[in-house]
Amino acid sequence: MANEKHYLPEESIDGYVKIDRYNDDKIRALSSHYKDILANLGENPEREGLIKTPERVAKALQYLTHGYDLKPDEILRSAMFQEDYSQMVVVKDVEVFSMCEHHMLPFFGKAHIAYIPNGHIVGLSKIPRVVDAFARRLQVQERLTNEIRDCIQKTLNPTGVAVVIECKHLCMSMRGVQKQNSVTTTSAFTGEFINNDKTRAEFLRLITASLD
Numbered sequence: 678m679a680n681e682k683h684y685l686p687e688e689s690i691d692g693y694v695k696i697d698r699y700n701d702d703k704i705r706a707l708s709s710h711y712k713d714i715l716a717n718l719g720e721n722p723e724r725e726g727l728i729k730t731p732e733r734v735a736k737a738l739q740y741l742t743h744g745y746d747l748k749p750d751e752i753l754r755s756a757m758f759q760e761d762y763s764q765m766v767v768v769k770d771v772e773v774f775s776m777c778e779h780h781m782l783p784f785f786g787k788a789h790i791a792y793i794p795n796g797h798i799v800g801l802s803k804i805p806r807v808v809d810a811f812a813r814r815l816q817v818q819e820r821l822t823n824e825i826r827d828c829i830q831k832t833l834n835p836t837g838v839a840v841v842i843e844c845k846h847l848c849m850s851m852r853g854v855q856k857q858n859s860v861t862t863t864s865a866f867t868g869e870f871i872n873n874d875k876t877r878a879e880f881l882r883l884i885t886a887s888l889d
């Protein structure tokens with residue numbers, strides 16, 4: 678393996694977040710385990726197609742869990758603006774890719790997030806960034822949903838937050854119960870989305886409405 682340090686590509690985008698999970702020590706340690714795993718699967722880890730696989734898998738896994746290195750509250754705080762706007766802001770159809778902590782298999786789908794500003798709005802791109810920061814870890818869908826809600830509520834202090842996540846879990850389709858089409862929906866609310874039925878209904882209507 679080359680000696681140069683490897684960094685996740687996000688580092689150049691997120692200048693305020695130091696990401697160094699792609700470091701050689703960790704790659705080496707993970708790779709040696711994956712070599713054993715290949716052998717235990719009955720494969721020949723030395724054959725041409727597999728020789729670099731342990732290192733590739735190690736890097737892929739580090740990428741898929743790089744959310745541990747991100748600070749979602751700082752991501753939000755980096756683009757909060759005072760604004761006199763108190764209607765619901767909805768960011769819907771945010772792609773989610775995460776890993777189930779029970780089987781370390783992917784689950785993926787969409788997140789829909791809304792908040793009602795209370796003096797501050799947040800840069801729109803920061804909401805999908807917060808989703809990624811929590812999703813790129815070993816997760817269960819319920820905790821992912823709550824963590825996104827809690828981060829937005831604590832950092833932005835809006836009048837309410839709503840999060841709905843819809844995902845397919847490969848641990849339920851590729852193996853186990855083998856249900857190919859089942860989708861799991863989770864939701865988490867605060868403030869107005871709990872106290873006001875009309876507000877919650879408007880959010881649910883907006884996330885099912887199509888732009889077409």
Ligand SMILES: Nc1nc2c(ncn2[C@@H]2O[C@H](COP(=O)(O)OP(=O)(O)OP(=O)(O)O)[C@@H](O)[C@H]2O)c(=O)[nH]1
Pocket residue numbers: 777778779816817818819846848849852853854
């Ligand atoms: N609540 C919840 N469960 C999940 C999530 N991801 C995977 N699971 C479930 O975690 C459970 C683990 O159950 P176990 O019985 O310990 O594991 P298992 O024998 O592999 O279970 P099966 O998947 O039913 O074969 C399974 O029911 C999975 O469907 C998630 O995000 N939320």
Ligand SMILES: [Zn+2]
Pocket residue numbers: 777778779780781782846848849
């Ligand atoms: Zn699973």
